[in-house]
Amino acid sequence: MTIQTPARQLIVAITGASGAAYGLRLIERLAQAGITQHLLISDAARVVLKQEVDIMLPDDAGATAAFLAQYLNVPESLLKSYALNDWFSAAASGSSGLGGMAIVPCSMGTLARVATGASDNLIERAADVVLKEHGRLVLMPRETPLSSIHLEHMLKLSNLGVHIIPAMPGFYHRPSSIAELIDFMVDRVLAHLGVDSEDMKRWGA
Numbered sequence: 187m188t189i190q191t192p193a194r195q196l197i198v199a200i201t202g203a204s205g206a207a208y209g210l211r212l213i214e215r216l217a218q219a220g221i222t223q224h225l226l227i228s229d230a231a232r233v234v235l236k237q238e239v240d241i242m243l244p245d246d247a248g249a250t251a252a253f254l255a256q257y258l259n260v261p262e263s264l265l266k267s268y269a270l271n272d273w274f275s276a277a278a279s280g281s282s283g284l285g286g287m288a289i290v291p292c293s294m295g296t297l298a299r300v301a302t303g304a305s306d307n308l309i310e311r312a313a314d315v316v317l318k319e320h321g322r323l324v325l326m327p328r329e330t331p332l333s334s335i336h337l338e339h340m341l342k343l344s345n346l347g348v349h350i351i352p353a354m355p356g357f358y359h360r361p362s363s364i365a366e367l368i369d370f371m372v373d374r375v376l377a378h379l380g381v382d383s384e385d386m387k388r389w390g391a
């Protein structure tokens with residue numbers, strides 16, 4: 187009997203920190219890599235998406251996947267989206283065996299709730315599940331300056347093995363566009379998710 191390894195699926199959450207474009211580009215790059223994604227978008231992220239990139243997501247969370255597939259020009263079959271109280275979705279349980287999660291960008295509110303295990307919505311519950319299963323959790327926090335509360339939460343999560351990738355693009359590759367700055371950060375997230383991307387720029391390559 188041949189045992190088939192299921193294709194890797196990831197959870198991608200966008201929360202209400204500034205930098206919604208990072209989240210959109212991550213979804214696009216993961217889809218280009220052929221990865222199925224379970225999308226979770228917080229209410230605050232919907233406000234930021236409107237403010238920063240002029241995107242008005244459909245009210246029906248289930249319809250968000252089709253909307254984003256069209257917006258990003260990626261196959262709809264790779265995107266699934268869920269309401270944040272959908273406790274029956276795969277992301278809500280460790281038994282579903284999804285291959286990791288990224289929260290990009292990650293608000294300080296969500297970061298605090300993940301750090302304290304306050305699983306009040308599906309994003310926080312999914313992160314809690316990844317932590318208890320010792321899976322791969324990648325967070326891209328964005329705030330400045332950082333308070334001791336933010337720093338303590340990040341240290342706690344880092345000590346638990348969470349990959350903390352703050353939205354801090356470098357400039358040594360001499361970016362000439364915002365798109366390049368976004369890709370600089372998204373490349374780092376993809377690397378920490380263990381996803382190979384042909385477009386990834388590597389130091390010394």
Ligand SMILES: Cc1cc2nc3c(=O)[nH]c(=O)nc-3n(C[C@H](O)[C@H](O)[C@H](O)COP(=O)(O)O)c2cc1C
Nearest residue numbers: 201202203204228230231237293294295296328329
């Ligand atoms: C335009 C805009 C930009 C924001 N930028 C940030 C930010 O960079 N970092 C942050 O932690 N919160 C930011 N916030 C506040 C969060 O959206 C707010 O704390 C929200 O409750 C987070 O909810 P969530 O974690 O469920 O997404 C911003 C809000 C708006 C409307």
